[in-house]
Amino acid sequence: MEHSNQSCISEFFLIGLTYAPDFESIIFTLFLSMYFVTIFGNILIILAVSFDSHLHTPMYFFIASLSFTDICISTTIIPKLLVNIQTQDQSISYTGCLSQVCFVLIFGGLESCLLAVMAYDRYVAIGHPLRYTVIMKPFLCVLLVFLSLLISTMNALLHSLMLLNLTFCTDQNILHFFCELVQVIKLACSDTFINTLLIYTVTSVFAGVPLSGIIFSYIEIVSSILKISSVQGQKKAFSTCGSHLTVVCLFYGTAFGVYMNSAVSESSLKNVIFSMMYIVVPQILNPFIYSLRNREVKQAIRHLIFSVVL
Template sequence: MELTNQTALSEFLLLGLTEDPALQPLVFSMFLSMYLVTILGNLLIILAVSSDSHLHTPMYFFLSILSLADICMGPTTIPKMLVNIQTQDQGISYTGCLFQVCFVLIFGGLENFLLAVMAYDRFVAICHPLRYTVIMNPCLCVLLLLLCLLLSIVRGLLHTLMLLQLSFCTDLEIPHFFCELSQVIKLTCSDTFINNILVYLVSIMFFGLPLSGIIFSYTQYVSSILRIPSVGGRYKAFSTCGSHLSVVSLFYGTGFGVYLSSAVTDSTIKNVVASMMYSVVPQMLNPVIYSLRNREMKGALRNLISGMPPL
């Protein structure tokens, strides 16, 4: 294959979910609906938390930041896909593709770290309730948020700068609806050994460690909950972390689904659908999970929508 230097590279081609013109309106409607639901649902979460003084706690502070990250995740990928379908143009510029890679990594990583921080918050609330307000003070919350942002930005920039060192072939078709890191690396004619090693190492560090922290936190406060003598007390304690556990299961479950799909099958459609489940579906369902499983959040949303002041 002929090499194309990145400085002379004009654009990549995003093939999307399907090339069948008859299915394009269905794909457009589906992604537009998911995008609007994601934006509206997460915006309602942020407004509900900010308008109800009872929710001005570390748990809901991090939840509102998680909703903000989910809002930011959608515009990095979906609007470009919708524009491409409408204009019948599959192109995305080289710069635009790198921006997609970078911001998907940043916001995906931010969600990952926030889930770990929220697990730590629940661990302190259940295992050290008397010291909760002392440990989870506003200063620590801000520092944890800044650390999450810093690590996410470092991860995104690291992979993006490594892509800048690569030269690409003339075959620049990406079998996806956005520029996913692994798909872009496959298009290069350069030696990608270092890039692939870096992907695995960073994934282990930036996802393995937070997931290990989440698992450790849950084992600790599950054991604490089981020591509560009353059934009602155990149920109330479990309910406080039920929403977070559901979101964690959805986020990491779809993430592992993408990994297993790419490792087990070479089917392009299956890989794209698996990636959609990771990059679109969790962001859309997170507000639904917290709205349905959290009594305080349901009350705040009800007051927000009805215009009633919080009690």
């Protein structure tokens, strides 16, 4: 059966980011710079982990996987935004919009799962140091990343297929700078009760389970650290978790802010600001957080740059 929405609408307009023509070049340069920093920083992390044998451990494997995910999230959104700014055309095709919704859900969900996996890795490293290499085998690390991707993809396909059943008639203006699921559903002229219920039910489970895992892991981590008699040992143990905990707070704090704000507010400006805080800013900051707070990563990046330059 042919979907009626495809016969009624062929494109949407992303009007969440409005700007005066005089500021067009400034906004374009800003987003281009953020995209460049995101790509360059995360590629450096991936290359450093790949080429430095000292970083061939589960923790850095997960960090590299997180960097790859950050690259994918940014690439799903920012290039299209840059094209729209440059051409002064805010349109996005129906197919392109649904594809963007799907990929944002895949990589956003994957990042959530990876943060939970990384918390479990730190729990094993601190709570069971003597059994760490036995538990966190390479096969298990790859399996955990694969399962995270599989779960994220299934969640994204579920929402995307439900989105295909909606009818879109006259309103084509999305109050956002990318096709965000909640904002797209608000434009439907057919019944969206099932879609809305699915969003809050699945999102609560999908975000709640990883977050619960992270909280439980850190409760066990703190308990294990407090049992260490040496103050220096306690500081070292805490330092191995500092970067991950910073990323968790940044990602989950801003993500929850987005969905709570979208539920109670129609403000386009607020949606844009909150969304940039979890869909753009963390992807830029993650490489700095993990490199500036980690001596081994800084050394690996330094050696990598010197080997390329020399």
